Amino acid sequence: MNLLIVSFDRRSAENIPIVTYDNVMGGILAERLFIEKGCRKSAFLYAEFGGTHLLQGDY
Known part of the structure; x- marks a missing residue:
């Protein structure tokens, strides 16, 4: 076999x-694409042991 x-x-x-x-590079490339497409507000949602977190920002 x-x-x-x-x-x-x-x-x-x-x-x-x-x-x-x-x-990390995947996140960078995705954010660049969002900016190119006109997105001006972004959020990052992630989970780890102990909870879920949300980061927001204006770029």
Whole structure:
């Protein structure tokens, strides 16, 4: 049996390819797009252990 295995965001073994993502760059690119499209008020909602948080700002 010939199987291709790819790991997502976790290193399983040295010989298994891994796919990761950059949340910070994704947020930067999304905010740039919103500004380009005319959005002038933004909010950032995130959750962590212990609660949910909302950050708002005018940019």
